[in-house]
Amino acid sequence: MPAASTLLSSAFFNRDPRRVARSLLGKVLIRRTPHGILAGRIVETEAYLGAGDAAAHSASGKTARNSVLFGPPGFAYVYFIYGNYYCLNVSCLPDGVPGGVLFRALEPLMGVREMAAGRGLSVPGPEYLKKASWLRKISAGPGLLCEAFSITRARDNGKSFVSSRSDLQIADDGHRVRRVAIGPRIGITKSAEQPLRYFIANSPFVSVPLRPLVKA
C-alpha cells in the first residue's frame, strides 16, 4: 500500500448510504493485528436505507441488535446470520438517523496468508498465491470477508472505523475505480428490486461476477 494513504473521516459516512456505498469502492479495509496488517480493497457494497427500505435491519425500529445503525456515522454494525456467518456494515447518516452500508467483497492486498488461515484455507504454492482464481476464495462474499478478517459481533460490533486508534479502519490510498456497476441487492426478498448493490465492473473478486445490470 502506498505510504500516502489517508483515513476516512466521520464526514465521509455522514451521508446517504447510496453515496457512501458508491464512494467506498476502491477504498481499503484494514485490520491491525498483533501479528501484522490485513488489508483488502473494497470491490462490492450494498446500501441499506433507514427510511422506506423494508430489507434494512433498521426497518422496524431500533432494537438491541441493530442499535449501531441508529448511532453516529462511521461505526461497525456486525450481525450473525444463518447460524454460521457474520456480516460487516458501517453506519451512515447523523446520530439518530438509521442507515448503513454492507461490505460484500474485498480484493486481498496484505496479509494474504493470515486471511487464508482465518478462512481455513491451505496456502498453495507461490505460483498460485497471486492468482485471482485462488484469491477469490478469501473474501468474495460478506460472510467470507468476516472470516478472513476474524470479524465477530462480540469483538467488533460498535467499533469505530474513524478513530486513528481503532484496529478496524478504512483508508484512501489514491486508487481510482475505472467503472462502477449497479444492480439489485443479493439474498434479500423484501425491496429486492431496488438497485442498491455497487461493485467494480470486471473485478474478479466480487461475490457474484455476473448479474443483470440495472444501470451502468
Next chain:
DNA sequence: TACATGATGCCCT
C-alpha cells in the same frame, strides 16, 4: 456450470 438444498444459531414477535 448452474441450480437446489441443508446446516446452523441468534434475534425478535
Next chain:
DNA sequence: GGGCATCATGTAG
C-alpha cells in the same frame, strides 16, 4: 417458533 443482507456441497446436464 419463524425467519434470516450466507456458503459449501451434491446432482444433473
